[in-house]
Amino acid sequence: MLNALLGQKLAIVTHKPQTTRTRIQGVLELPVRKKTKTDAGRAAAQIVLVDTPGVHKPETQLDRRMMQEVHDALESRDVVWFLVDVTHRLPEGREAGLSTASAKNADFGRDDNSGGGSADFGRDDNSGGGSARFGRDDNSGVGTKVRTLGQHRRMLSKAEDDFALQLVKKLDCPVILVLNKMDALPKSALLPLMAHWSSLHEFADVIPISAKKREGLELLLDKSTALLSEGQRYFPKDQLTDQPERFLVAELIREKILLLTGEEVPYAAAVIIEKFEEPASLKKMKDGRLPVTKIAAAIYCERTGQKAILIGKQGEMLKKIGTAARKDIEGLLGTRVFLELFVKVQEEWRASRGFVEDLDWRRQLEQMAEIQHRNNKLAESRGALVKHEDE
Numbered sequence: 001m002l003n004a005l006l007g008q009k010l011a012i013v014t015h016k017p018q019t020t021r022t023r024i025q026g027v028l029e030l031p032v033r034k035k036t037k038t039d040a041g042r043a044a045a046q047i048v049l050v051d052t053p054g055v056h057k058p059e060t061q062l063d064r065r066m067m068q069e070v071h072d073a074l075e076s077r078d079v080v081w082f083l084v085d086v087t088h089r090l091p092e093g094r095e096a097g098l099s100t101a102s103a104k105n106a107d108f109g110r111d112d113n114s115g116g117g118s119a120d121f122g123r124d125d126n127s128g129g130g131s132a133r134f135g136r137d138d139n140s141g142v143g144t145k146v147r148t149l150g151q152h153r154r155m156l157s158k159a160e161d162d163f164a165l166q167l168v169k170k171l172d173c174p175v176i177l178v179l180n181k182m183d184a185l186p187k188s189a190l191l192p193l194m195a196h197w198s199s200l201h202e203f204a205d206v207i208p209i210s211a212k213k214r215e216g217l218e219l220l221l222d223k224s225t226a227l228l229s230e231g232q233r234y235f236p237k238d239q240l241t242d243q244p245e246r247f248l249v250a251e252l253i254r255e256k257i258l259l260l261t262g263e264e265v266p267y268a269a270a271v272i273i274e275k276f277e278e279p280a281s282l283k284k285m286k287d288g289r290l291p292v293t294k295i296a297a298a299i300y301c302e303r304t305g306q307k308a309i310l311i312g313k314q315g316e317m318l319k320k321i322g323t324a325a326r327k328d329i330e331g332l333l334g335t336r337v338f339l340e341l342f343v344k345v346q347e348e349w350r351a352s353r354g355f356v357e358d359l360d361w362r363r364q365l366e367q368m369a370e371i372q373h374r375n376n377k378l379a380e381s382r383g384a385l386v387k388h389e390d391e
Contacts, residue, residue, distance in 0.1 A: 001083065001180060001211035002026050002051045005221075009328070010241055010248070011051050012255035016266055019258060021062070022360065023069045024051040025242045027235045030221060045225045046233050050077065055164040062350040065357070074167070079227050080175045081220075082168055082203070086193060087181050088157055165200055174204035174227045178220060183210040246273045247361035248332060253297055253325045253341070257310070260320055265309050270300045270349065270359055274342075279335060293333050296340040302347055310343045318343065 002011045006026045012019060026049040035041030050073045053066035074080070168175055177197050182190065194206050205223050209216030235242070250271040258266040279291030299321075301307050311318045318341055326339045349355045357363055 001178075001209070001217075002049055004211040004214055005049065005217060006240065008240065009332075010243070012251045012258075014255060014258040016258050018054055018056065018066070018267070019255075020051060020053045021066055021069075022053065023073050025049065026051070027239055027241060028221075029237060030225065040222075042222055042225055045228065046235070046237075047221070047224065047228070048234050055167060056160070057163060060350040061353050061356045065360075070167070074171065077173060078229065079173060079204075079224050080168070080171060081178045081224075082164075082175055082201075083178045083180055084197065085181055086179050086189075087184050161200075168201055175201070176220070176223060177201075177203040177206045179206065179208040180211055182208040183213050183215065244361060244365065245333065246276050246364070249273055249276070249295060249329050250297065250361075252328045252332065253299070253321065255328075256321045256324045257299065260317065260324070261309060265301065265306050268302045268306055268350065269310070272298050272300065272359065272364075274298050275340075282334060290334070290336045292338050293329075293335045294338045295329070296342070299341060299343045300346045300349055301343065302345065302349055304345055307343045307345050 002024065003009050003013065005028055010026050011024050028047045028049055030042065030045040030047065032044045033039065033042040052070045052073045055070060056063065056067070058064040058067050177194075179190075179193060179197075185193075190208055194208075197203070198206060204227065207216055207220045207223060209220055211217070241248075250273050254269065254271045257269045257271075261269075273295065275294065275296035277294040279293060282291060284290055299310060301310060309317065310321075312320070322339050322341050326337050329337045329339065346352075346355060358367075
């Protein structure tokens with residue numbers, strides 16, 4: 001939805017939960033829309049959209065960092081959009097044929113090697129109407145409860161919804177319920193969905209949309225703008241985001257890892273840009289070709305087996321990731337790109353507070369500034385020494 005509103009790809013998008021790991025700010029400029037007989041009009045506005053990681057119960061240091069990003073965003077907001085994916089089924093006991101929600105990307109469904117009877121509910125593999133036993137047996141005999149896969153998923157979805165709504169109920173600002181992917185449902189499903197969610201919280205408004213087809217977005221912006229107070233601009237008119245290009249490049253590479261690999265590999269992967277050499281000029285070269293940006297990126301994983309998967313047989317997987325990422329990076333930067341990828345193992349990095357914090361682009365900018373400051377001081381010292389020797 002963020003990309004649809006901005007008209008440019010800023011946030012990476014995949015079908016996997018917890019794709020977003022940090023806050024992403026997008027700056028949206030809204031021009032004046034004059035009032036007519038059929039249109040109430042809209043004042044000019046600058047809206048800073050803050051896309052957060054999905055709300056989920058944290059298990060690792062990375063999870064805790066992601067949830068801290070959510071809490072930090074909620075501290076400095078004027079309006080909150082509670083984004084719901086309507087293609088997720090309602091919990092048991094609701095309208096059986098309807099679907100609901102959660103833009104919360106909660107990933108309670110992965111198999112964390114929890115022992116007998118565990119299963120992977122993190123992805124929809126169209127497994128049909130078969131039944132299975134979930135959870136440990138605990139020697140309880142033939143009385144162990146058996147649930148269908150669909151029932152278990154709906155139970156997990158309800159737990160995710162409840163957890164996210166707990167955050168919403170603590171807010172003292174307007175919260176708009178945004179029902180996304182309405183193009184995937186019949187219109188007859190809308191009213192029961194609105195009734196279901198409205199019974200759980202008193203939302204300031206309920207707006208059905210389709211981000212993919214850009215339906216309902218103008219109404220959402222109108223309603224949101226009306227709730228915002230007047231004030232000074234936060235960003236210049238032509239600024240799209242506060243994210244540096246290095247971070248956006250790292251995210252594009254990580255997106256391809258998410259799309260091209262499976263099992264635990266995408267969740268155990270992190271990308272850090274180690275070299276980012278921009279051309280001196282963005283003008284075309286004498287031969288008519290665009291200048292080249294040279295980039296080197298390290299892909300970190302937690303085990304040697306994951307490293308082997310990321311590289312692939314004879315380097316095929318790494319080549320696929322690099323080729324797909326390079327195309328998007330060239331579109332972002334407006335230059336040709338020479339991209340080098342390296343895969344490194346950092347055991348259990350998701351549990352390391354120091355490593356997780358170093359992934360934050362704000363921390364990386366601080367470290368780069370410190371290195372640049374030290375280099376400048378060193379250059380000044382050498383210059384002073386040469387001058388002294390000449391004298």
